[in-house]
Structures are given as C-alpha cells and as structure tokens.
Amino acid sequence: MPHIAFSGTSDFRPYLPDAHQVSSGSYGFELAVYLSQSLAGKRIFTSYPFCLADRVRGGGANWFLEYKYSSDFPLAPSDRLFKNIHSEARFLIGICTECNDEDGYSEETSKGILWHIDIEDDHPQRVRAAGTDYAPVKVRLAEIIIEILDSRGIKSECSWI
Template identity: 30%
Template sequence: MSHLEFTSATFLPFLPEDCQVNPGAYGFELAWWLAQVLARSGVVTSYPVGEDWGWLIEYREGDAEFMIGCGSQSDPGEGYRGQPVAWSVFVRQVRSLKQRLQGRSEPAIALRLTAAILTALRTEGIEVVVDESA
C-alpha cells in the first residue's frame, strides 16, 4: 500500500465541523473530487463513505475490491481557516478471508489506481509525496 501525502487548501470542508465524521477528520471534498475525476477517466468508484478517520471511496474490478481512503491530518477547526492542511490518500485492497488464505491479491490494479490518483492530483498542480513504506 502506498500513501500519497500533500498539503493543499483545495479540498477544505464547506460544511461545519459538527458535520464532519470527527473533529478535524476532513476528506469528503477530496473523496468526492477523486470519485468524479476517476469516473471521467473510466474508473468508476462508489460515492464517498464516512469513517472515523476520514472518507473512502470503493472500487471493484472483477472480484477484487479496493478502498481509496482520503483524510486530513488536522486539528479540529483547522479546515476553516482558509489555510492549506495536510492530506493523505491511500489505496488498499480489501480481501476476503478466502482470498487471503489463497494468497490472492491484485497489486497491478492497486498500482494503476494509485497512478491515476497521482496523475489527477498533479494535473491540479498539487505536489505529492509518495510514501511507499506505509
């Protein structure tokens, strides 16, 4: 799994803090934007789903399922100051017990998704750091 990390004011929340999944856990706007950009390039995902840590969109190809997580590394209220915040995006395959026992994974799909996300962010002029150790 790779983490893409960047700092930007592009995806700041527009709804108040009490509408976020948790205080300082932003990412809906980033997940929504990614879902739209990926769909335009033929990669159709789900709508964003909230989690305690941020938001995710799901992607399926055949029997392979992937989670694309989008979250901020922010203090509560930080997203409303109009200043850039730190963001993190990751792609992780969600495997069933059977798939894990059989050693089935699809790293090529994960790499393709990560590359598409990286291209989309860079097209927006966002400088991204790729953390392969995650």
C-alpha cells in the same frame, strides 16, 4: 500499500461547519468526492464516499471510496501479463487529514493540512485465500490519483507502507 501525501492547497475545504463534520478537524469528504468524479472521468468507477467509524487514523474519521476491480482497468502494458486478478477483487481508497480543529475553514490554515490517501485491499475472504498479489492494481490506482492531483497543480509524494 501505496500512500500518497500532500499539503499546500485549500482546494478541499469543507463547506459544512466543524460541528457537522463526522469528527472535528477530520476532513476528506470533499477530496473523496473530487477523486470519485475524476476517476469516473477516466472510466474507473468507485462508490460514493463513505465513512467507517471503526477505521481511524490519528484519532479522526476516515473517508473511503470502494473500487471493485473491472477487467477494463487500465493496467500498464507490462502488467497485462498479470491476468489472474479475481473478478471480485475490491480496493479501498482511504482519505484522511492531519490538522488542528477548525483548520479547514480558513484559506490560509487549510493550506497547512496534510492530506493522506491510502490504497488497500478489501477483498472477500475467498478472494484473499487465492493468494494473488494485487500490487499492480494498487500501484496503477496510485499513479492515476497522482496524475489527477498533478492536473490540478497539486504536488504529492507517494511511498509504499
């Protein structure tokens, strides 16, 4: 799955006190809202951000956006041959952080937060059983998210994990 990481920004600091966070020192809601709005501006419509307590990374809660595949998804021209994408294909865009408790509240310490964005399959069982490779959709979603971050002056790194 594509994995995007970045740090060095205070743009997504939480506006609620740490005691009101899903998990102390685990941020991401503000970034999830920003990505959802930015993707919608590109006609890629996700869910509102939600938290799944049973999916944690590094001990903190994760925020997610769900993207349900649409036939008008902007695949690269070379991927247009990739036509057997199931109409019920779903993807989760997971967002989490690595930082110390309270780091998100100071402009200086929030710049040290390491942000993670992962894109994974979350298809119904019958879609998974079809055995289709959804890598082009995940790669394209990652490229678009990187473009969104870039447009805000945020430099990120992308790897495949």
